[in-house]
Amino acid sequence: MSETARVVIIGGGVVGASVLYHLAKAGWTDSLLIERSELTSGSTWHAAGGCHTINGDPNVAKLQKYTIDLYNEIEELSGQATGFHMTGGVMLASTPERFDWLKSISAKGRYQGIETEVITPEEAHELMPLLDPRQFTGALRTVVDGHLDPSGVTYAYAKSAKILGASYQTHRMVTGILRARDGGWIVQTDKGDIACEHVVNAGGLWAREVGRMVGLELPILAMEHMYLITEDMPEVAEINAKTGREVIHAVDFDGELYLRQERGGMLMGTYEKACVPWSTRNTPWEFGHELLQPDIDRIAPSLEVGFEHFPAFANAGIKQIINGPFTFAPDGNPLIGPIRGLEGMWSACGVMAGFSQGGGVGLALANWITQGDPGFDVWAMDVARYGDWTTLSYTNPKVQENYSRRFSIKFPNEELQAARPHKTTPIYDRMVGLGAQMGESWGLEMPLWFAPEGVRDQFSWRRSSDFDHVGAEARNLREAAGLLEISGYSKFRIAGADAGAFLDRVLACALPKPGRMTLAPMLKENGKLQGDLTCACLDPETYMLFGSGMAENFYARWFEAQKLSTEDVTIEVIGLGLSGLHIAGPKARDILAQIAPDMAKMRFMDFAKMDVSMAPAYVGRVSFTGDLGYEIWMRPEFQRQIFEALLRVGADHGLRPIGLRALNSLRLEKNFGGWAREYRPVYGPLEARLDRFVAYAKPADFIGKAAALAERETGGALRLMSFAINAHDADVIGDEPIDFQGKTIGWVTSGGYAHASATSVAMGYVPKEYADQADGFTIEVLGHALKATPLPQPLFDPEAKVMRAP
Numbered sequence: 001m002s003e004t005a006r007v008v009i010i011g012g013g014v015v016g017a018s019v020l021y022h023l024a025k026a027g028w029t030d031s032l033l034i035e036r037s038e039l040t041s042g043s044t045w046h047a048a049g050g051c052h053t054i055n056g057d058p059n060v061a062k063l064q065k066y067t068i069d070l071y072n073e074i075e076e077l078s079g080q081a082t083g084f085h086m087t088g089g090v091m092l093a094s095t096p097e098r099f100d101w102l103k104s105i106s107a108k109g110r111y112q113g114i115e116t117e118v119i120t121p122e123e124a125h126e127l128m129p130l131l132d133p134r135q136f137t138g139a140l141r142t143v144v145d146g147h148l149d150p151s152g153v154t155y156a157y158a159k160s161a162k163i164l165g166a167s168y169q170t171h172r173m174v175t176g177i178l179r180a181r182d183g184g185w186i187v188q189t190d191k192g193d194i195a196c197e198h199v200v201n202a203g204g205l206w207a208r209e210v211g212r213m214v215g216l217e218l219p220i221l222a223m224e225h226m227y228l229i230t231e232d233m234p235e236v237a238e239i240n241a242k243t244g245r246e247v248i249h250a251v252d253f254d255g256e257l258y259l260r261q262e263r264g265g266m267l268m269g270t271y272e273k274a275c276v277p278w279s280t281r282n283t284p285w286e287f288g289h290e291l292l293q294p295d296i297d298r299i300a301p302s303l304e305v306g307f308e309h310f311p312a313f314a315n316a317g318i319k320q321i322i323n324g325p326f327t328f329a330p331d332g333n334p335l336i337g338p339i340r341g342l343e344g345m346w347s348a349c350g351v352m353a354g355f356s357q358g359g360g361v362g363l364a365l366a367n368w369i370t371q372g373d374p375g376f377d378v379w380a381m382d383v384a385r386y387g388d389w390t391t392l393s394y395t396n397p398k399v400q401e402n403y404s405r406r407f408s409i410k411f412p413n414e415e416l417q418a419a420r421p422h423k424t425t426p427i428y429d430r431m432v433g434l435g436a437q438m439g440e441s442w443g444l445e446m447p448l449w450f451a452p453e454g455v456r457d458q459f460s461w462r463r464s465s466d467f468d469h470v471g472a473e474a475r476n477l478r479e480a481a482g483l484l485e486i487s488g489y490s491k492f493r494i495a496g497a498d499a500g501a502f503l504d505r506v507l508a509c510a511l512p513k514p515g516r517m518t519l520a521p522m523l524k525e526n527g528k529l530q531g532d533l534t535c536a537c538l539d540p541e542t543y544m545l546f547g548s549g550m551a552e553n554f555y556a557r558w559f560e561a562q563k564l565s566t567e568d569v570t571i572e573v574i575g576l577g578l579s580g581l582h583i584a585g586p587k588a589r590d591i592l593a594q595i596a597p598d599m600a601k602m603r604f605m606d607f608a609k610m611d612v613s614m615a616p617a618y619v620g621r622v623s624f625t626g627d628l629g630y631e632i633w634m635r636p637e638f639q640r641q642i643f644e645a646l647l648r649v650g651a652d653h654g655l656r657p658i659g660l661r662a663l664n665s666l667r668l669e670k671n672f673g674g675w676a677r678e679y680r681p682v683y684g685p686l687e688a689r690l691d692r693f694v695a696y697a698k699p700a701d702f703i704g705k706a707a708a709l710a711e712r713e714t715g716g717a718l719r720l721m722s723f724a725i726n727a728h729d730a731d732v733i734g735d736e737p738i739d740f741q742g743k744t745i746g747w748v749t750s751g752g753y754a755h756a757s758a759t760s761v762a763m764g765y766v767p768k769e770y771a772d773q774a775d776g777f778t779i780e781v782l783g784h785a786l787k788a789t790p791l792p793q794p795l796f797d798p799e800a801k802v803m804r805a806p
């Protein structure tokens, strides 16, 4: 009889060890970690061991804080020293733009409970005397920042897990993974098979190879990374003697450097622009405890800046240069969670900052495996954000771009250029010819705005070169009509004799009748949002669902997991198999009726199959702009002729193409939220003000019903609010803190300028007790607390008369 375990974790790096520990802590002691060599035999052993809480994404920052807070716990439990030194640190800016960014990071820290302080270069110099204050514009002092012993931490996790009852085996190699007849898995190793329910891929440098054992091509690439260690430096000894402490950490963003003390000298690492990937297709299994050849020329430009910004380095001898590989996903965030279509197969890889993030990743995964939910917001790390379109050839340039920009500012209106264009729709070239400035959304090119000849985006935190042009698009739609490419939505066809019963269970709304559509919140068992979709009924056995494009795989994984084996339901992921166009504005009906006379009588939320121009299409009367509008769905081969026909007949009515920025501006005037901003898997429908679409009383026992009823009973904890901001030349971007009478109580989810109402708008969450306050709010934008006035009613068409016009 073969060996058994409930969970087999492949890989004994810091991430696998953390997953094992958290499973054991959750009581799943029948978990077994398999490591082909010694623990730490991938990228873990040669890491620089730095850890910090600061991250541009607040949810990742939260997980980093959890990770660092864990080190005492595992050290105490295991008796294994982690070598953790909490030194604190400074984050340095050499330009006003970078300083603005640091201020925004500090502001975000306020609602996450992360202590930081904006300081002058001179104050930074007092804290970290190796820096030359003349080289900097400003700085941020951080508190929870430090370094540790990578091997010590990994062993502390593994030993703690063992003490709690789980186990790990070293010098055992996983060679294959097979589906077992009972629906579980057989993990094949060089020392025999192990039957299990769940497999966790924590293969780090070999995660791609482990993925391939079940036919997966994970979007991960390893990059070479170098840091140097100096000989002992007298300046370091002097600081140690004077302060009685070690030199604190420093991150020099514009120099693209990180620094910390290492024994009597310093460690300095860099994310060099001329970066080099490692093992672009296959990671050699023989690779283990060796290092890569250092290439000082590659990091010379960064070192030169380092010598200028930290003059003592110019006299220091270099004792050692470490060059080692570690893995990244295209956006630099981990890839965690269940793999769609492979029940019981889990990803815990692409963790590029294992010592800041490994603990949180382990907790999320253990929660997910044992309770069916990660327990906190891991949307940005969910492996489902990628799909078959993230091939190795796409991942390679994207990861290199991410690595080389690790310390670069990404302005809110900046679009990254690597691996583009990747996915395009049939009207891509035509829109570019009309001046479309393209953005990329999950691989797909989408128009952001239409620029006149010679005008382009100027990257900035403030209103920029697009402002007037986006304004003109938005106003034109409210006065006449606008035409928008919407092919990027996720689209599903759910069909079969049990389609209705299936959707009645999976969606919290009342199902629409044939020919009608409805907004359809989807909940998890815990009553939090699992999706925000539109559901259209073609006939009682055929439904179409539309949602956010970035969530396509996330939704598909959920639908497939909910389907009972006894149900006659097919779930078709349509993707770009249907293209889309959206026409909205007071003239939209007159324009569309000229090429689709059947639509003239459509009521708000009607959905029908009809000919549009010469093509078969589906038309739904709905609009995210809040105006009179129609979504038109057609096969890709017809998109171009319908687009041309609309432009032609719309010319006399003032129709013009618009981009996503105008759409954002228009939906803000209606207080309409969007997926991954206002609607995320941690908010309840009442909190997110989607409760009016929840059919609490419907007979079907829909997923999350009990929790949704409980939320309605208690009122939940939070409330989504909209505010008018007293802004001057900069609008909110997202994640800014919301203060009430000087105290931080909430956070912004999104916002921008509502051009047609000439109002700067922010949306965000506050504790429900504040939701009825009419005054007293401020929102910090670029370091200034701006008055924020609640908007209980939408700025545009508060009674929805325009949208529903007969």
Ligand SMILES: Cc1cc2nc3c(=O)[nH]c(=O)nc-3n(C[C@H](O)[C@H](O)[C@H](O)COP(=O)(O)OP(=O)(O)OC[C@H]3O[C@@H](n4cnc5c(N)ncnc54)[C@H](O)[C@@H]3O)c2cc1C
Binding pocket: 010, 011, 012, 013, 014, 015, 016, 034, 035, 036, 037, 038, 039, 040, 041, 042, 043, 044, 045, 046, 047, 048, 049, 050, 051, 172, 173, 174, 175, 202, 203, 204, 205, 206, 207, 210, 225, 226, 227, 322, 323, 324, 325, 326, 348, 349, 350, 351, 352, 353, 354, 355, 356, 357
């Ligand atoms: C030079 C350098 C400096 C760094 N500095 C920092 C830093 O300061 N702070 C920070 O947070 N991060 C740092 N990192 C990144 C950090 O090392 C990684 O985030 C971390 O090591 C990822 O751990 P992991 O467990 O995912 O992968 P790995 O460490 O690669 O572990 C994977 C393990 O899986 C095992 N394995 C794979 N396939 C199989 C198989 N088929 N059977 C059995 N076992 C298998 C491997 O042997 C290996 O031990 C640095 C990395 C480098 C290279």
